[in-house]
Structures are given as C-alpha cells and as structure tokens.
Amino acid sequence: MQDVTQKKNTNGYNGLFIPGPTNIPDRVRQALNVPMEDMRAPDFGDLTLPLFTDLKKILRTNSAEVFIFPSSGTGGWESCIANLFSTGDQVLISCFGQFSMLWADMCIRFGLDVERCEVQWGLGVPHEDYRKILSADKDHKIKGVFACHNETATGVVSDISQIRDILDDLGHPALLCVDGVSSVGSLDFRMDDWGVDVIVSGSQKGFMLPAGLAIVGVGQRALKERMVSNLPRTFLSFDDMLKANATGHFPYTPATHLLHGLRVSLDMLLEEKLDNVITRHNRLASAVRAGVFAWGLEVCAKQPDLYSDTVTAIVVPEGVDSADVLKMAYYRYNLSLGAGLSKLAGKVFRIGHIGNLNEIMVLQALAGSEMAMYDCGISIDLGSGVAAAQELLVQNTTKRVTKAA
C-alpha cells in the first residue's frame, strides 16, 4: 500500500462522517459567530430559559429537569454518578463496546459496587441477564441500572423501554440511567414513556454543535437522590445548577456561544419535527447499510433490530487493517471516517450518519469509503455500495433494510 501520509489532500471540503462531532448546519455556525456577553445580564434568561423548555421536548419529558454543563458527554456521565449515588452503591451495567465499557469503568473509579455484564461486542443490553440479576436482588441493593442506548463504537442500538418493563415487572426501584450521547435528537428516545430516570447526552452529536456541552435530563425521583449521595462534586453539581438555573443563570461562566448555537439547533429539530428527524436518520442509515451489504461486508451489529441509525461499524476482511482504510480516506480523499476502538481497533471502520445530513452526503461517504477500501486492497466493486444506497433513496421508504431482505 502506498504511503499516503506524506501529502494530505486539503482540497475541497473534508467529508466528516465520524459519529460526532457532526457536521454543523450553517444556521448554527452563524449563531456561533457571536461576541462575548455578560452571563449575569438581567435578561440572560431570555436566552437560556427557553433552552431548558425545548430540550425537554427533545428528551420527550414533561417532568424531568435538564442540566447543561460546559463539558463533554464524559462529564455528563460523571454528573449522573457523582450526584445520585454513594460510595459502595450497587449498580448494574453492561459492556458491549468502548463507551459502555468506559461508563462502567467510571462507576468503579467512583467507588460504586459494579455488577458488570460482559456482552459480545456487536450485541446490546442483555435484557435477560438484567432480568435475572434484578429479580435475584430481592433487597433492592442495586441502586442504579445503567444502559447505553446507542453504543457508538459498534453501531448497536438497544431497547431501553424493555429495561423499564423489567424493572416495573419486578417492582424494582433502581434508577434507570441511560447513555444517549449518540442517540438523543436522532433516534427514537422517550424519557417519560420509557421511564428513564437519567439521560446523558452531548452537544456534538444529534444537537449538531461543537463539543463542549453535556446535556443531562434527570427525573424527579432520581433528583431526590442528590440529597443522600455522598460523592463529592461541585463543577457537576445538580444542586448548584438548579439554584442558578431557576433565573436562567449558571453557577459559573457558561459557554454562551454554544448556548446561542443550541438555540438554533433546537429550532431546527423542532421545525423539522422530531419524528421526521428520526425517520430521516433511519432512511439514511438504511442506505448506508444497503451499501455495506452490497460490498459483501458485514456490519458489527449482530442482528437487524440492533442496527444503529446514527453510526455503522463495518467489519473489514481478515488481513486488512481498518486503520489503513482510515488513513487512506483521510490523507488521499479528505474523508474522515470513524476508527475502530479498543477491541475493534484494526477490525472495523465506522461511518457516522448522524445530525445534519442528507442523501448526497451519505452517498459521498459511501463513494469515498469505496475508494479507500479499494486502495487498501479490499475486494469490492467500485460504485456498488453507492448504487445500492441510491436504489433505496430514490424510494420513499422509511423501512429498515436488513441483510436478509
């Protein structure tokens, strides 16, 4: 394989198809182009208070509180742990990818007593294991059940409502804490309907903003736990936020430019309507998968009901290092694809299809991936994935494409 790293193709626009940060819409980009301002101005709440209201619409909750931290999704995860749990609390969590694994590690670091289900990467939340473990927990020692809605590393979406059903069936009071970093605002997520107690998301995925905001929804029942939690927190304190947010202010300097961007991204999501946003993601994701299958390749997700509509992890053939595909795409074609992470390093590359996206962008990702794979010696027919995706996109289908079909 030629050494492409000597000369980066810097012509034209970079094709950004990682699963976040995502492509910023131009309206949002305009909104970010602001001078600084006084975050203690008496009318600052005119900007901020409606943000909280509209974020609830995206989280589909009427009752939860929403927090906006100037941090990353990792900060969002941490806020959930540090505000609602105490040293030694038992929590149930499953690991089936880099990000679900990291959240579990964080629980351990914070001194929680972690019941960790190891799941094959490519599968999702192990509902039956969860049921078994929870039903065995007669004393309700398990305080939290953690789940990753969309595992960004493997492109696997899990059924969250089923976890709620299990908890309800068992009358188990554990808090249902969900990582929705790469699902909220893109995939179907229903905080209230699914009885989610905590949902963590970030600005740089479905919200189509730069990284820098953690967005965390916390239900009223969960919120009470902050009173008894003994873990230390200040930067990520729900309590401090609640007090300051009441008048639209923050306990420390917020990232005001991102709040202006969030205003526009919320406008865009609400104008398109959330159901349409979800349908669009499904449609475009289906096109990507159709392309992958036309190449004769497999996706990492093991079965159609697990296919994520925001990111697809594509398994490269034996003998090929997926890192080479990424480098080729990046240096030769100015195309940014997602790397295989951790266990999947070298084995998959990922196409992010989330956020500000349309048909011709998805086709660009497929066309560029085809050339990069071709250059790396993967045997595919150039154009085959594009054609398969187009076949789907010229239809008005909103159905999932499954491999079998």
Place this chain on the structure above:
Amino acid sequence: MQDVTQKKNTNGYNGLFIPGPTNIPDRVRQALNVPMEDMRAPDFGDLTLPLFTDLKKILRTNSAEVFIFPSSGTGGWESCIANLFSTGDQVLISCFGQFSMLWADMCIRFGLDVERCEVQWGLGVPHEDYRKILSADKDHKIKGVFACHNETATGVVSDISQIRDILDDLGHPALLCVDGVSSVGSLDFRMDDWGVDVIVSGSQKGFMLPAGLAIVGVGQRALKERMVSNLPRTFLSFDDMLKANATGHFPYTPATHLLHGLRVSLDMLLEEKLDNVITRHNRLASAVRAGVFAWGLEVCAKQPDLYSDTVTAIVVPEGVDSADVLKMAYYRYNLSLGAGLSKLAGKVFRIGHIGNLNEIMVLQALAGSEMAMYDCGISIDLGSGVAAAQELLVQNTTKRVTKAA
C-alpha cells in the same frame, strides 16, 4: 413526475455544483468574517499591494496591470470595452454560448462595429474564420479580437494561444481580449506567453470567493488605448484605478472584506501551486466526464480537445426537460446543478467542477445527479457514473478521458 417543489430538502449541506459561485474554502470563509475598516488608512496598502503582485502570478504575467473592481465579471467585460475602444471601432468576436453571446451584445451596445462569427454551440473559437477575417483586414480596421476562453454555458474551452499565433502570423495589431471568468485560476492560462492583451475574470469562480470582484489584467500595449478611447467611464475607469492603486488605495470604497478573502485564496492557489491546481481540475473533470459517458449520455462539447475542465454540460435525452432534473436535484436532494441557458434551456444541465473541490465532492455531484435523472425518468443505471469516475480517481492519471478511449 412528482411535484417536488412543495417541500425543499433543507437537511445537511447543499451540494453546490454550479460553475460559480463556487464552494468557498473554510480558510477564505474565515477571512471574510471581518469587521469593517478604513480604506484610506495609511497602511491599507500592506493588504492591497501584494494582492496585485500575486494576481499577476495567477494570470502569469510580468508586465500587465491588474485591476480589481467591486463588480461582477460583466463589469470586467465592460471595463475592457469602455476603457480601450471607441465608438465605431471594429472588433471580431465569436458566439458559441450564452456568455460569448452576451459579450458580443455588450460590444454592440457600446457602439462598436462588431464582426460576429456565429458558431455552433458546443464548438469554440473558430480559428480558421478568425484567420480569414483578420487576413482580409489589410487596413487593420479591426481593433480588437475577442475570445471566450471557457464558455461556461456549454463547457467548451478554446485554444487562445492559437489566436495569438494567427495575429502574429498576420502582423495584425488588434488587441486580444479574453474572457477568462471561468478559466483563470483553474485552467491553464498564460497571459504573457499567449500574448493576451486583456483578460477578464471574477472572484466567484477559480478564486473561490463570493461574487463581487471583477479581476482584469491589461497589458501595457492595451493600456495605452485608454488615452484615445472615447467611451465614457468612471466607475470602471482604468485611469482612476491606476492613480489610486499606486499607493494601494482605490478611487472609491472597495469591498474590503473580499480583499481579505482574496488574500487567502491567492495564498491557497500559490501554496498548492498553479500547475497542481490545473492538474487537479483536469483530473476531477475527467472523472465527471467518465461518469457522464458511463450513463450513456453526451456532453455538449463536440470533441475531446474542447472539453472544459471547470464545467460539463450534459445533454439530457429527447423528451426530458433538463429543468426538471435541476428542480428534482434541488428540492429533493439539496443539490444545486447548473441550468441550461438560452438555446440550451431544457436541453442540458451542467455540473460545475471548479475551485475548491476534491474527489468525494465530485462523486457526490455524480451520485446526486444520477438520482435526480432517475427520478425524472432518464434511463441510467444508478451508480454507473460514480463507478466510472471512481475507476479513474483511484488511478493517478492526469490524462483526459475521451469517450472513444
């Protein structure tokens, strides 16, 4: 055909593949994001004087003067006529597309005595006709020979150096005035080597800027004609510009933000090196043409040596209105293609491949065009054009793809 105009697809980025305005590089876009400033500041020349120097490098001239008017390419054309010619002056011009036709019309409006060669659209400058007419002009009544280097309406590039050869062969003193609006900075153009007396370009094509600047190069021999020209001008006066430009100033308020953008676009062209820019355009244009031929369609340009590397006009099959393809592309796929103009209205659509461009952008244009054509009932194999283009782009070829080949 479905009515797509009711609902515009506003998701994702618009795919802009018209032959200008072209896609602004992000570095240029940053440079345009400036506050206003005093165009009479004592150090304003620090910005402007190097622009003139570097523009000469792009025009490949050592001796010509360069003018920057806050206008469009049309203003550039007019500056050539109004400053260098007089009422009743004979000029030779050929018409083979919307833009060559418009320049001829302008000559007529300005009272020139226009010898106009009508050429089939799809062909270029009729060198043999020019030779005949010029050799018959023993008294050298013809003061100017006008030529369109790249006819944007048909995607035809003409050989300019050959016109110079004819003039030199005949010892004919007429000024050679060239429209390079869609060629300069993208196609091979050599003002000094080709003996071009006036070259007109604009900011919104190869210079990758918004519309708003006419860039005009005028050789020293041509420049003297402003002394005898009797046509009125002030806004477009070379004389006023020369005086003010000497210190880096302008006779009236220039578009300072565009000058900052021009600074960066010149940096980018010179960093990539002009020869590489030209090679890149050829490579990407060849890919587009390979795609068109794979669809089984024809381009408007009649023969390979006339194929433009900045724009391709694609002839739609009989019975199809190319305007429908454009509407479908625009409304359904957020893809902007170039319309068929004037005689070609309804008969061609155009793909602009000029400026800030790379492989995956070109493939996006082809993929989107395929879907729009498919939706309009044109019988093409989805993905076929993309595949043909990819075949070429995975090679390191810089040769032209011709249909026969």
Place this chain on the structure above:
Amino acid sequence: MQDVTQKKNTNGYNGLFIPGPTNIPDRVRQALNVPMEDMRAPDFGDLTLPLFTDLKKILRTNSAEVFIFPSSGTGGWESCIANLFSTGDQVLISCFGQFSMLWADMCIRFGLDVERCEVQWGLGVPHEDYRKILSADKDHKIKGVFACHNETATGVVSDISQIRDILDDLGHPALLCVDGVSSVGSLDFRMDDWGVDVIVSGSQKGFMLPAGLAIVGVGQRALKERMVSNLPRTFLSFDDMLKANATGHFPYTPATHLLHGLRVSLDMLLEEKLDNVITRHNRLASAVRAGVFAWGLEVCAKQPDLYSDTVTAIVVPEGVDSADVLKMAYYRYNLSLGAGLSKLAGKVFRIGHIGNLNEIMVLQALAGSEMAMYDCGISIDLGSGVAAAQELLVQNTTKRVTKAA
C-alpha cells in the same frame, strides 16, 4: 511630534468612526457568514423579492423601482447618468465638497452639458441659484437637477424638498437626481413626498453592510427616460435588471452574501422603525457637535441647519495638519477617523456617526479624538468634549445642539 507610524496599536477593537464603511452589527455579520448558493435556484426570489419591497420602505416610496447593483455608490451615480440621460443633455449640479464635485465630473465624462454651481465648501445646495437658473431655462433644456443630500466630505446636509418646490413652482420637468449615499437609512429622506426621481445609495453607510452594493431608487417618470437615453450601459443597465428582477433574479451573478446581510439590516432598520433611527442619529450627532464646540473648535458646516447627522467635519486650528491627527489616532490609539479630502486635506478631520451606533461609541470617538489632538499640540482640555456630549446624552433630548445655544 513623535513618529507614531513605526508601531501600530493593534490591541483591542479598532474604533471605526469614518463615515463609511460603518460598523457592521453582529446580526448582520452573522448573516454574511454563509456558504455560496445558486443565484438561479427556483426559490432564490424568496430571499430577493422582499428585499425590494423593504428597500422601498427605507426610501419611503410606493411607486419607484429599486435596483441593487453589485458595485459601489459610484456605480450607483453612474447608473443614473448612463440609463436616463443622453450625450449633450443639460444638467444642473452644485459642487460643495469632494463627492458633489465627483458626481459633476462624472456627468462631464459622460458627455452631459453641465451647468455647475460652485459653492463654498461648508454650504449646501444653493437653492436660490437653482431657482434662477431653472427659471431662466424657459425651454426646459435642463433635463436633470442633481443634488447631494448629504455631502460626506464637509458634513453638510441640504434641503432636498426645497428643490422639488422650486421645480414645481416653475413647472420644470427636469428629473431630480439625489445622492443619498450617506443619508439614506440614517437621515430623514422621503422619495415620494419630496418628489425625488432618482436616489442613489450604497450598502456601506446607513445599511451597515460591507461595501459592494449600490442601491438605486428610480421613479416611474425617470424610468421612462431609459427608452431615449443614448448612453451605453450593460453592467449598470436598468432594463436588464428590471427584466431579471421581476422573478427575483439578476442579469449576472449578484453578491448573494451581501443580499443575506441586507435582509438583516433591513430587518433591523424596520424593527427600530425608521423615525427612531433618524432620531437616534440626530441625538448622537448632536452629542458629537456638543463635544466639538466644547473643544472650542468649529465644524466645517457653516450654519446649524446644514449640520449633518451622519458625519461631522472638524476644522483643526491653523498650523496643525489634520493628517497628523488622523495618524496619531490610528497608530497610537487604534482609532480610525475620516480624513480631510481634496480642498479640505490637512484642514479638517471627520467623525462618522452613522449606522450601527450608540452613546458609548460616540463618547469613545470623542475621547480618542481628544487624545490624538492633544498629542498633536492642539490646545484642548482633555475630557471637555466627552463631558459636553454626556451632558446632552443623559438628557432625553432629540433637539439639535447649535453653537449659539
């Protein structure tokens, strides 16, 4: 005096107080931060057609046509001449500053027969001379009466309605052509009420945009003259514009980014309401004048009713070169003031107070001017001008401050 040109103060924001380009509001700056787009898109008129409607509100006309040329104000002047007059047409014009002088020169260059009233700089349109000349013109040979509403070089505003009264009194049919480059959108201007036939303005003054648009209003009676005018024009043709504008398009590539900026600047002017904009300009201008008089200096305008509310030309004492004040302000204090032009070079400096402006900006201009003057040896009390302006600004006055008062 120290040599300040060796080290430019580049800290902080430049204080831009020239009479255009003016300070771009942040909302406008955001709107300018756009990717390029297709100016032939079927829905392009959704952006452009309302611009024409709203521009009429700013010009206060119901019946005139409005043209937007991608040029400067100079191009706007030229469009008036080239479309509506013919070689040898008699026009009446008065010169009392750099800009009124330049328009007269342009008329001469275009072959008009110019009756030119020379007026002392510091005075305005000589209504009595106009009356005399027009009443002597029994045969109505004078086709156009030209007037500069606001002479930017001297800071003099002239009464335009009085010219209309004279024409009406005399039953004289000459077209009333007005330069409103530095008045429209800032000073009281009423196209219909004052019977103005042509009004020329530009983007970089009251419209708070970068330079690059000429905005020209032409009444229906004037418009008919384009049929008989024999002057050549294409770039600035009203006829071509009218045809293309009907559907919201343009005869050549418009400066789309500026059109987006214009959308926002019109929104801002209409939201503030034009009468309030005018009152604000008067209020802030009065503060500047109060400051100047407190310094013990004179303004160039000879009498209070001529004081311009958009720019003030301040006469420096004998023995001081105003160019030194400008250099000191620019290099030492990062403050851009307007130069004395032509006859006034070295004798005045100008403070522009037009467009996007508030109280503390005006005070900044005065405070910086005081230091620059002080450094140049002008005997003023530091802070005296600021104090006088503040006295006025803490009031709610909207009355003019005159020196006598």
Place this chain on the structure above:
Amino acid sequence: MQDVTQKKNTNGYNGLFIPGPTNIPDRVRQALNVPMEDMRAPDFGDLTLPLFTDLKKILRTNSAEVFIFPSSGTGGWESCIANLFSTGDQVLISCFGQFSMLWADMCIRFGLDVERCEVQWGLGVPHEDYRKILSADKDHKIKGVFACHNETATGVVSDISQIRDILDDLGHPALLCVDGVSSVGSLDFRMDDWGVDVIVSGSQKGFMLPAGLAIVGVGQRALKERMVSNLPRTFLSFDDMLKANATGHFPYTPATHLLHGLRVSLDMLLEEKLDNVITRHNRLASAVRAGVFAWGLEVCAKQPDLYSDTVTAIVVPEGVDSADVLKMAYYRYNLSLGAGLSKLAGKVFRIGHIGNLNEIMVLQALAGSEMAMYDCGISIDLGSGVAAAQELLVQNTTKRVTKAA
C-alpha cells in the same frame, strides 16, 4: 430613578467590561468559525501539541505539565483537588472574595480538612497568617496551600512569590496551588520562579476566548500526588489526559473550535510578548483607577499594592444600590459592567479591563459608567474620570497610579 428595563438599547456594539468573558479579538473570532473535524485524525497533534508548548510559555514554566479541560475555571479548581488530594487532607486557604470563598467551599465539599483564613474583602492573601499556621504545622499535615492570585470579585491581586518564600523558609512541603483564572496571560505570573505547584486558569479571561476551557498547569512534584490521591475523578483526570495528550489526543471529545481559537490567542500573546501584555494591562488599569479617584470614589482594594490590573471594583456611595448602576448601564447605554457579588452585592460595581483591550475601550467604559452613575443620582462630574484617565494615557507611563499620588 426611571425604569430602564422596559427598553433595552440594542444599537451599536455592547461595551463589554466585565472581568470575563472578555472581548474576543477578531483574529480569534475568525479562528473559531470552523467546521467540525475528527479529533482522532492522525495529524490532530499538529494542532494540539504546540498548544501545550506555548501554554507553558504563558505560564512561564519549563517543567510543568499543562492540561486543557473542556470545562470552566471551576472545573480547573476541581481537577486540582480531585487529582492531588485525598479525603481528610489538610489544606490552608484564605477567603477574601467570592471566588476565593468558592474554592474553599469546594475543598470542603471534597472532604478536605480546610484551614480557612477569613480576610476582610479588599485585602488579599494573609501572608503573616499563612506563615504562622505553616510554622505551627511541624508535622507537615498541611498538604496544600491555596491562594487566589487575583480575586475577581474585589479586584485584589496578591503576592504569590511571598507564599513560596514562606514555604521555603519553613522547609514546608505543602503544594502551592494558585487560582490564576483572572491573572494568567494578563498579570505577571511566573510558575517556575515562584515555585507554584498548580495553577488554574480559564479560556475566557486573559486568553480572550469564549468560556469552555480550563487550563491547568501542574508541576512534576504535584503530579506525583495523583498516584496517592483517593478522590474519584474521570472527566477531570490528569492521568487519562497525560496518556492521551502524549500524541496530541484527548481521552474524550475536546472542544476543537476552542483549540483553534487558543492557537490564535497564544500567537497574539506571544507576538505582543508577555511582558508587553502585562505592561499594557497595568497602563490601562492605572487609567481606570485614575478615573475612579477623579470621581471621588474608592476602589474595593484597600491599598495600592493590592490593586488588580485586570479588574477594578468601585464602591458606590451609601444609599445607592450598585445593581441600579449596572441596570442603567446595560439597558440605557448598552454597557455591561460587573456586578457586586455576594457580600459586595449592591455595594460595588466592577470594570473589567482584561484581555483584548486598548485606550479608547477603557475610556468608553469610564464614559459610560459616568452616565450610568449620574443617572442613578451619584454625584460625579461627567467627564471627570475620562479626563483623568486621558491625562495618564497621553503619557507613556507604565507606573501605577495611586490615590495618594
């Protein structure tokens, strides 16, 4: 007092004179206007690695590690505690303003055993108390000595090197942890010379960026403490950062747009040279203080050697609520001043003079403050503060203005 809150003055630019977020230079603003990019790109380190190198120049350290967290200064404080200390560790801290108080509170929340010196607001670090306490601590139970270099709430700068001297005199091994949020990059700060073990800063002050980055310098001796610290952390983990930063990457998605902004802000600070930046801040701060004293008002800082060069807290006369001054400034004059916080609420207003600042900006702040105070019934002579500041600024002084002088 009139009710000004009904109609906000939205004309012109907001005068932003809070002590952060500060005014973003236009070069930085341009740099922030970027599309998103892949933070795992193989060449991402080309951007990030030099940032760490250059940040060390600003911190004036050769040996410390620098961390960039996507958080606020509060997150920076927390990183110091959570990585380097353990539950029950004794720390010494002094409280003399809102921010020094908050850091002490955070220590308590994290379970440290806090020895807290209460100091009158308006004074700074109590060196003698520190000496007494530390010399009494024979067993070196005190693990950390905390100090606020510049208390933003009161405008008090403290001598940090003296604390180091005390520690060295006593041979006390406690870590010297400094809050430099509103000092680094603006005031004289020398990490190595002063033996500072941890320095915490943020993006939105001297770095002239939007809020969103905590910048933390940690010396090698301090860094070892992370091995024994038992406090939980992940988002703010030094360890995770160190591993990822080695190749220029981050343990989670960084705020890439702010990193591009930081690149430019570092360029600007290094181009101006840090010593000049510090001198400029002193010069401009001295002008502000000269203005305040001319008004006949007091600053909060009790003695000249405590005067902060980045922010001045101005004590309003008895009977006046400083919140009214702020509202008047904000609503009537579009001027943002800093509020009195906590104990100082209603008693002071603050003028921030930090970052991207020049003479005419400082004068604007004074002029606007004068009008707002006047409107609130404070007896001052309009223009008096401006004049006093100007007197100083027309000199080339770099000396401090003290009230006595």
